[in-house]
Amino acid sequence: MKTLKDCNKYCKVKIIKLNAPKDLKQRFISFGIMKEAIVEVLEHAPAKSTIEIKVGKMRIALRAEEAELIEVEKI
């Protein structure tokens, strides 16, 4: 299983599942992070603790722990 956390910089993937608890899942969805969405990894913060991704036209920062809950596949 590949998650968003494993993606390198500039890697483009498709979301196939959100394994987050209910609240966080809602949060993800309200940001457009949902099934079928295409995500691009833009940048990693020092020590890879935080990741910047791009969904549609929106840039979103999230922690590695959260990225781990997002299952993705290569496109």
Next chain:
Amino acid sequence: MNDVDSKTCPIIAKHIKVALVGQPNVGKSMLINSVSNAHLHVGNFSGVTVDKTEVLFDYKAYHFTVVDLPGTYAFTDYTIEERVTHDYLCAENYDIIINVVDSTNLEKNLQLTSELLTMSKKVVIALNMSDEADKENIHINAEYMEELIGVPCIKVSAATKLGIEELIDAVILKHESSKNKPKLVFSEPVEEEIAQIVWYLDKHKYESKNSYRNVAINLLKGNKKTYAKLHDEPIWTELQPILINASRHIELHHDSDDIKEAFAEEYAAFNRGVVAEVIEQKTVVSKKTTTEKIDNILIHPLFGIPIFLFFMWSLFQLTFEIGAIPMEYIDAFFGWLGDTIGSTIGNDDIRSLVVDGIIAGVGAVVLFVPNIIILFIGIALLESTGYMSRVAFLLDGFFHKFGLHGQSFIPLVTGFGCSIPAYMSARILKNDRDRLLTLFIIGFMSCGARLPVYVLFAGAFFSPEMAGNVLFLIYISGALLGLTAAKVLKLTAFKGVDEPFVMEMPKYRLPSVKLIWHTVLTKTMMYLKKAGTFIAGAAMLVWFLSNYPHNKILEESYAVKIEKAVSATDKLKLQHKLDESLLEQSYLGAIGKFSEPLFEPLGFDWKMSVALQTGLAAKEVVVSTLGVLYSLGGDVDEENNSLVNAISKNISFASAIAFIVVIMIYLPCLAASVVFTREAGHIKYFFYLFTFTSVVAYVMAYIAYNVALYFT
């Protein structure tokens, strides 16, 4: 205009109450500002508006009330601000919704729009930032969009004031029309289920304010209020199995066990459809956007943090260097003002009140206006360019280690300006524990009002070249101390699981000079207003307490001595001694002497002790108190009568360091304490904060004093 309406209700018939809704950072507040000439605070990050604000204005024959609601990505209750918006939209009375969307990111914004469309309220869509969309070659066919979703769509730009009148006209038109049929279509399986529920409700002639379709959608989405209402109806027994089946059907269709997720996907599909129809993007942008290019440097894994530190250092250098230039003139002005006004007043007591009390006290505070302005410009730039979120991104890992949330950075940075908005902006944190923790730490970020004290002491004890660095050091060490305190609190009082960190990184925007000017002007005027009212009042009080009670015997005994003295210098010395002893036996002297033993281990004389106590009201009062006390105390050296000199002469280096440390840590001010208590939710938190900050301030100052003593 509808005749029936105006007959039944002639007064409020021409009143339109508008709820302004949109995702964070789409320019809602800026839109209100350009519609009504109001001056709401705007910035380039999500969470600038944390509470609803009402703005009133008249247009044509209508009274408008516009309610600016905090930005929300979707109809959720994730953060407090989202709850404010959601509750307002569901429970309050209003006539129409203006949904503000960012034209450059339509698909994302429509997510909220589509939820609004299911609410059976009148909606007008403001396609904001249409000027920016033009620049990015994004063309929205507004007429076609209007046709597709069934609500008016108006292209506007809050920044250039384009289309504002058309928007309001559309609102009036929509308000007057009785037709209201948004066209939001779901996928076939969902539409089938909706149709079935509608059919069922219709069959039983269920009475409802909302349309059957609306009720059906709410039921399917699991809306608690709709459920509660229907639960007591006799039709519920039959309706329930239908609903269970319907939900199962939809969930199956979406391969999900979460109906909310399924609906989100439904909305997203609808929005994709709309966007594909109405947007023509001339050139497909494959090259990097400006924002991405800037981000390559500013959030670089290696250079990002050093660049940020450099920016902060430059800000404090500028604060000191440029701020020092006009200070001389301001100081000279108040000196001149005191002399001029003083010479016109015959009565000694009144003259002393005006010159030594009000003018010295207020002057000491106004002196720092240039520094304050530079600091405010820096913070306004940080807020309006979009850099703030980048710093939150860079520092989240670091903050996380200290038990703080990356988004805590935003209230914390705001805290460098003023603690009050900082306490308010902590609402962007969802978790109560995170929020409380952040609230406790905000005070460690030295606010603008403390700057005068720092500038005063840095100027008194360090060379001008070093003073800027000292300032930077004070702010950084305050922040680091705050982080350490956060860690301690997280390990003890606020234990718990970490909250997730998901945050939008807004596009970089070049802030308009007008916007910056406006923000800085408002804040500076507030500072001056405070100096003219609250601080002047406090200075008068301090003056009174330091002048009374009069001691006739002491005055007379000195009068004899002065008479007898031969040389002018002896006379002056005696006069100075008299002033000192008079001050010491005044009310304030008594308070100071009483509390002196408490502060003695920190190396404070009674004047400093008093200044710290009056500083509980506001930090500017520290400076004005010192101003009053040292101007009354009298200087032997007539040529060097500025406060800076008085301080460097009367206070030892070690005591000064300890004093700065206390100022850095203890309670910001009375007003901030009130806001803190309100935001924290209970008065007990205020006592915790008071005890916590006082103890930390005392201990740290004690250490600093003894370390400084050792080195000097």
